[in-house]
Amino acid sequence: MGRNRREEKQEEMMSMTHRFPAHIRPAVDAAPPIDVVQSDKEARTSGGFTALLESAVQQILAVTYWFDPAPHMGPYPITVRFSGRRIDVKGRLLPGDRFVQDETIEEVVPGSGPISLTTRVRGINPGEWLVTARMLGSAHPAHRPREQGNTTPVAGPPGPIARFWRRWAPSAESAEHVRTCPTPFARVPGIFPGIWGAMVTLGIAVALALQFLVISGDHLAVGPVWTVSLVAIAVGIAGAKGWFIVLHRHEHRREGWCIQGFITGAILAVTILLVVLDMPVGVFLDVTAPGLLVAMAVGRVGCFFAGCCGGPPTASRWGVWSSDQRVGARRIPTQLLESVLALSLGLGVLVALVSHGPAGGAFFVAGLAAYTLGRQGLLRLRAEPRKTRLGGLATSALAALVLVAAIVLLAR
Known part of the structure; x- marks a missing residue:
């Protein structure tokens, strides 16, 4: 009569194991037979626009498992098995009322601190679920008993931040049941749903405000x-x-989305409109430059909390805990570094523009060339591999030449 929910959860999962006998997989452990569940990777990389809309309204189950890296000489792979059963079922279990899904991290960095692994289970029936997870590889659960100890130093986020993210997203280690939700509203550690669109909108508003202030200030x-x-x-x-x-x-x-496409499309549109409307091209570009750069700085903060454009996991003290929408870990904060770069350039161009006035578009060209040059260096730090090495070198060389030319023009 006095059993708590955690004990009930363990008993229910043991009962589920007996009801669905295990069979041998070619993986590292045995798993019970399940209904076919599409993997998260397949769902993110398949289909076209229609499939994207269907995925957005689809009910999924998002659950997170936390652990600390084990002491290894170098990066190592781990696999976590998530098992679940729908508990608000009346009568017999139907297809889609249970699942077993394995998630693998190819490279866990020792000494990088707490790591979260989130699975998104698709193809199941909506409702309330009981989910557990267990490690199939070599690592230490983040919530293990104190006497086991932690042989690796916790280098992840500070305590309050880690606790916030653990409360924010449903965890397989908790005794709480988990409900399905539409894909865009799934809670993942390190991710705020809708933050990217909100920050981009804020960046656009800031850009227009700065543009208006510069024009008004110089009359x-x-x-x-x-x-x-x-x-x-x-x-x-x-x-x-x-x-x-x-x-x-x-x-x-x-x-x-790609920032290169935004800049290219916007510049082409501005050039055509300014010529058609017989407006001063150089003046318009210069008064727009500070706002554009500051807007990109604001947008990159949105990227950080949306889990895109990030760096690889690291054990360095300069790393910042963040997520790539699936794995939360201490990472090289490439989004924040790019945000600082754009903000510094934007403020620098703003000060120069207010002090000296428009320079026929030279401030715009110099600011954008400096941003492009710095960005090419930061792209090398991202987790996502670059398509070609030659393209980056060519872009860097061209940006450097344009920057030098703009500086020479401004120095005259």
Whole structure:
């Protein structure tokens, strides 16, 4: 009568194991027979736009397992097995009322501190679920008994931050039941749903505000600035999506955006509109430069909390705990580094512009070239491998030449 929920959970899962006898997999352990469940990787890389919309409204189960790396000489792989059964079933279990899903991390970095692994289970029936997880490889659960000790130093996030993320996302180690939810609202440690769109919107507002302040401060007569800016933003958004689709055409991915596409599309739209409307191109570009750079700085913060564009896991003290939407770990914070780069350049261009006034577009060109040059260096730190090495070198060389030319022009 006095059993707590954790004991009930263990008993239910033991009962489930007896009900569904194990069979041998070619993996490292045995698992009970289950209904076919699509893996998270397959769901993210398959289908087109229709499949993306279907995935967004699909009910999924998102559950996280926490652990600390074991003491190893170098990175090592681990596999975690998630098992679940729907508990709000009346009568017999139906297909889609149970699952077993394995998730693998190819490289766990020893000494990197607490790590979270989140699985997204698709193809199951909506409802309330009882989920457990266990390690099939070599590692220490993050919530193990005190007497077992932790042979690796915890180098992850500070205690309050770690506790916040553990409360934020459903954990397989807790005694709480987990409910299914639409894909965009799944809770994952290190991720805030909708944060990327919110930060991009904030960045656009900041860019327009800075542009307005610079124009008003210098009493410039530029013309229908807002019309040109809004059209450029719309074209830039389309360019960002198109650039991403082209870059990932072989993987058939359509869920991301690329800043290169936004900048290219926006510049083309601005150039055409300024020529058609007979507006001063150089002045417009210069007054837009600070806002554009600061907006990119704000947007990169959104990338950090959305789990994209990040660096690989690291044991370095300079790492910051973040997620790639699946694995939360101490990482090289490439998004924050790029945000600092863009913010520094934006403020520098703003000070120079206010002090000296527009310079025929030279401030815009110099700021964008410096950003591109710094960004090429940061791209080497990302976890996602680059498509080609030659393209990065060519872009860096071109950006350096343009930056030197702009500086020479400004020095005259």
